[in-house]
Amino acid sequence: QKEVEQDPGPLSVPEGAIVSLNCTYSNSAFQYFMWYRQYSRKGPELLMYTYSSGNKEDGRFTAQVDKSSKYISLFIRDSQPSDSATYLCAMSDGSSNTGKLIFGQGTTLQVKP
Amino acid sequence: SQTIHQWPATLVQPVGSPLSLECTVEGTSNPNLYWYRQAAGRGLQLLFYSVGIGQISSEVPQNLSASRPQDRQFILSSKKLLLSDSGFYLCAWSVYAKETQYFGPGTRLLVL
Numbered sequence: 001q002k003e004v005e006q007d008p009g010p011l012s013v014p015e016g017a018i019v020s021l022n023c024t025y026s027n028s029a030f031q032y033f034m035w036y037r038q039y040s041r042k043g044p045e046l047l048m049y050t051y052s053s054g055n056k057e058d059g060r061f062t063a064q065v066d067k068s069s070k071y072i073s074l075f076i077r078d079s080q081p082s083d084s085a086t087y088l089c090a091m092s093d094g095s096s097n098t099g100k101l102i103f104g105q106g107t108t109l110q111v112k113p
Numbered sequence: 114s115q116t117i118h119q120w121p122a123t124l125v126q127p128v129g130s131p132l133s134l135e136c137t138v139e140g141t142s143n144p145n146l147y148w149y150r151q152a153a154g155r156g157l158q159l160l161f162y163s164v165g166i167g168q169i170s171s172e173v174p175q176n177l178s179a180s181r182p183q184d185r186q187f188i189l190s191s192k193k194l195l196l197s198d199s200g201f202y203l204c205a206w207s208v209y210a211k212e213t214q215y216f217g218p219g220t221r222l223l224v225l
Contacts, residue, residue, distance in 0.1 A: 008154075032212040041221070042219065044157075049212075088157070092212040097145075097164060098164060098170070099162075099208075100159065103156055
């Protein structure tokens with residue numbers, strides 16, 4: 001079993017839809033959670049960062065962490081064609097000085113005009 | 114502000130040839146540095162990380178090596194490339210012992 005599971009998709013939605021992207025994990029020690037967005041042939045860019053449980057909102061994006069279920073989500077409201085990208089979740093238990101992250105496989109999202 | 118550079122952006126190399134990819138970070142000191150490989154349609158595979166000059170940790174046995182000759186410079190090398198070394202190579206940095214990593218633009222390597 002992988003430490004972090006993420007449905008690779010692809011996920012195709014019409015413009016304006018609400019998108020839900022999810023990751024599950026097995027290590028209950030994880031407490032730092034990130035979402036990265038990666039456009040085709042580009043490096044990943046940090047989208048959202050959350051510590052421990054709860055919600056964090058930034059514009060059309062909301063990150064949600066449910067540590068009791070070992071489940072994190074990224075919601076995109078009013079999705080736009082420019083949101084078409086691969087979304088990677090990442091997490092860490094913060095226990096070492098290495099800063100190493102465990103990444104999901106990424107979900108490819110296509111928003112159709 | 115901090116920036117991270119990688120070069121070259123694209124590289125086509127014959128099997129058996131050497132490799133040198135470079136990554137530099139500006140605007141920060143003593144960063145943690147990372148090399149990842151991403152195969153087409155796949156996730157990120159951590160290859161090496163470094164918490165300081167001359168300190169390299171390898172995550173996956175392979176014919177690649179890494180070096181950190183200066184605080185903000187990270188180099189990925191190979192003496193003889195294999196076909197399986199093709200992929201998208203990403204360098205990343207983080208503030209020491211912090212969890213958020215910031216990625217460079219990547220180098221696309223094709224070994225023929």
